C-alpha cells in the first residue's frame with residue numbers, strides 16, 4: 001500500500017502526516033548510527049591474513065620486476081624495431097615494452113596498496129564530529145595520536161614483508177625516470193646548424209622542387225604576390241627520412257617587385273625578386289603558411305609571430321627571436337631555380353649552442 005492511499009488513522013505512530021519516518025522524539029533525520037562492525041576473514045583467521053600479506057607482497061614484487069623490465073627494455077630493443085602485437089598491429093617494440101612495463105609497475109603498487117587496505121588494515125568506522133576548521137592544540141595532539149594509532153594498526157612496522165617490498169617497489173619506480181634521461185642524448189653536434197641544402201655548391205647546385213607538383217621550379221612559375229613551397233631535389237615523400245628532413249628543409253618562396261625589397265643583402269640572395277626563406281618559425285618551429293601579399297608579411301599561426309619578407313624576414317611582431325633564415329638561390333643552365341648552399345642561419349627555434 002502506498003503512503004498516498006494510507007489514511008491518517010492507519011499510519012503507524014512512527015510516521016508523520018506525510019508518511020515521513022520520525023524518531024521517538026520527533027526528529028525526522030534521526031542518526032541511524034553506525035552499522036555493527038563485521039570482522040573480515042583476515043581479522044579472525046591468521047592464515048587468511050598471512051595469505052593476504054603474501055598477495056600484497058607479490059604485487060609489490062611484480063612492480064619491482066616490471067621496473068627492472070622497463071630498464072632492460074632500453075638496453076634490449078633498438079629504437080627502430082617494429083613488432084606485430086595483436087590486436088594493436090605494428091608498433092615500436094621499445095615504446096610498447098616501456099609502456100607495458102611502466103604501466104604494470106605502477107598498477108601493481110596501486111593494487112597492492114588497495115589490497116593491503118581492504119584486507120589487513122583496520123576497517124573500524126569512526127564517527128567524526130564537525131568542528132571549527134582551525135583545530136586547537138588538544139585536537140591536533142589527538143590527530144597525531146590517531147595517526148600513530150592508524151600507523152600501528154596498518155601493520156606497517158609489524159608486517160615487515162609488506163613494508164620492505166613496498167619500500168623496494170617505491171624505490172625502484174623512480175629509476176624508470178632516470179633511464180629516460182638517455183633520450184636526451186646523444187648531443188646533436190652540428191646537426192642543428194645544417195639542413196639538407198648543405199650539400200648544394202656552386203659546382204653542384206640542388207634544384208628547388210615544388211611541394212605540390214613535385215616538379216622542378218622555374219622563375220616564371222612564381223608570380224608576384226604568390227606563395228609557393230619547395231623541398232630539395234632528391235628528397236622523396238615516401239622515403240624513410242622525409243619527415244625528419246622536411247622539418248628542416250622546407251622552403252617558402254615569394255616574389256616581390258625588386259624595388260619593393262628593402263634589404264639589399266636579402267635581395268642579392270634572391271633571383272629577380274624571388275626570395276626563398278625557411279618555412280620553419282624561429283619561435284618554436286611551427287610551419288608558416290600565411291602570407292599577406294600587400295604588406296609582404298608572413299604570419300605564423302601558432303603564436304602570431306610576424307615576419308617582414310621584404311626586409312630580410314625581420315620579426316615585426318610576436319615572440320620569435322630571429323628573422324627567418326634565407327636560402328641563396330639562382331637558376332641553372334636549364335633555367336630551373338637552384339640553391340648553391342645552405343641557409344644563412346640555423347633554421348628553427350633558438351637553442352643553447354647557437355653561435356650566430
Ligand code: FES
Nearest residue numbers: 281283284300303
Ligand atoms: S611557433 Fe611561430 S610564433 Fe610560436
